[in-house]
Amino acid sequence: MKITVIGTGYVGLVNGAGLADLGNEVTCLDIDDEKISQLNAGKIPIYEPELESVVKKNKKNGRLKFTTNSKEAIEQSSIIYICVGTPTSGNDKSADMSYIFSAAKDIGTYINDYKIIINKSTVPVGTADQVKRIIKENQTNDSEFVVVSCPEFLKEGTAVNDFRNPDRIVIGVDDKKAKEILTELYKPFETLNKPILFCNVRSAEMIKYASNAMLATRISFMNELSALCEKLNADVKMVSKGMGLDSRIGSKFLQAGLGYGGSCFPKDARALVHMMRENECSSGILEAVDSANERQKTRALPKIKKLIDDLEGKTICILGLAFKPETDDIREAPSLVLINQLVKEGAKVTAYDPVASENIKKAIKYDNLKITNDPYSAADGSHGIILVTEWNEFKELDYKRIQKSMKTACFVDCRNLLDPEEMRKMGFIYSSIGRP
Template identity: 35%
Template structure:
């Protein structure tokens, strides 16, 4: 394998994960070829334009494309001839016929690449896959590649947080290498030498453990979120304060305070999909009882969406049809335009189906939301969304929403009623401005 100065990298699949990884690898000084078969997306990337929102990435992409270190193609044969290390970053969505992961894109990427590999190469999986997938892909590589056993597979799961993807790639909190040879480990250590030299811990392990790390981490985070949301339900009926409760138990170093923010619950393209695929895979392996608790985690999470609608109905005197509700938030989280499994948008859509006049505002996700739910109304400003609203619902915790002046907002609404679905607004400030404000788990 060439020395790090001469290692050439390909990134197969340039969606959110792949585009981020490609730009960051180029920023580290590597020559990078991104493979993207979608012509619209590829054309945008070639111009340095991202088809999604991620802070800091547009500038990095433009810089690396202009430097010549990063370019894009649709030709997998070109990738095989160009690269020494091939990162597979294609999506693994939930299957349409069940909760399991759809491996169509991963298998197609590896199979098509294998056919063109004529010399030594390392293929590195970064996609989130069910445990056992890497073993099968290794067999595909070595049986279908002209180079045979000169081609190795490694598994290097990603841990990107939307909104922090550039930092998480350039300054990861850990690196996991699922490898079967010292050569594969040494190559990955060269590729990630900047992070490793900076003190990033490295976990070297086998394929199954590397595959399990991402889904295990996401399942644990989902458990923490749903646990505190279950506590919020108890707080609602007892008059306790879930924020203070979370602060108190968070001081226990065995528990920690992160991911103990009660509210509307989690969404996005990772946590919901991953815990469902994890339980599906456990059932396939004959150990479904081991992960049965994740079914309840999922149910608690989805129940939060029904809970906030129930509160809205109560705040509006028991009747929803004909009322006007402003929804602040469409993305599943702030600093993102990702609306996959967005709790905010599902609540907005459900209210619309119940006969409510819904107007949605979001800082970055209006266009994706409009595409998915064209029947909803959308506003370009917070004030426009809230104009003549009988109720305002804060459902995505953008900083812009926390910065709103309750007194000024009160001048445009029909009724000063607020539901804080993320437990982060200043309750006292709203009450001083004459608002009735309800939170999830705060009295």
């Protein structure tokens, strides 16, 4: 099928490349000239494992193209995905819909025959109706079209694999013909026995917010519990293991840490709160989830201050800057909060991340912040280390070497990645989250 994907970010690029890999002819459209030039030059603007090879392969065989030309991209395809951003907007913390509405306006302006518009961005319930209205308002002909909702559930860091092996595909569609075409488009997944849930458009829009809000709730619940574990000498890692063995609960998203970040959970939880308030429904649970998360992001500072009481002039090394491992995404990352706190305390910060350094350099600039190219030079001469992102490579570091290179070997492991006993045996003054 001929497909256009509007918005070539984490979701759009992965879906565009994945759909091309399934044999479709895909054009990825973006308003960001630099991004499109990079992609046309064979460079991948984001870090996402396995993505480069899928993009290269399908670009080479002519099934995947990149453009900034909205007219051409919209006219030539019968299926159009909207994958633009929906960040938090203004004081009411609702979803900023301006990118969606601008994409809808472009579709309306250039629509030339029957098209299915698939909204993949995470959007408030009722958005499909608004997109439909905007397309109609801008249309200069009577081409028919249908707006459906197909929310995205991929995880950054495993996005390509998630595209190929989704837990489920949710398609919200209220139109028979569009349902038949989409059944055909998603047939490869049906043959792989991946569940496809058809429902009405509004339920699909709600499923996405509800799923992210539930995952965020689990994380905040464990983070609050971790503080109690510390007071009562229980081990949150064991608590989470014991809970997860219950098949009604399951083990995923039960790890205490430094709070969730990224471009989804924080903004989606807030947008759902906004939707609840707007519809005069109680939003207490989710409001608490959000504020517990904001509190959690500040918990590393008191922990390092317990080990080093005056941070003025001291060097603190941060291991991990991305909001989670296997991504370069730093949106709402706990590391940003921590760096600001440490700099305010007068500390010098050295930091290392396998892939997110460039994004951090663009986002914050402090004279007292130095980003290094390897973990050993970040730790060298420091008074304390705070492990913020649980990259696998941090499990394998030569901590004996690191311990020897530090001025004082204080260590706060905010992801409970390392073994407390081993770390203490090596001479670290070690503290973690929710463990005795």
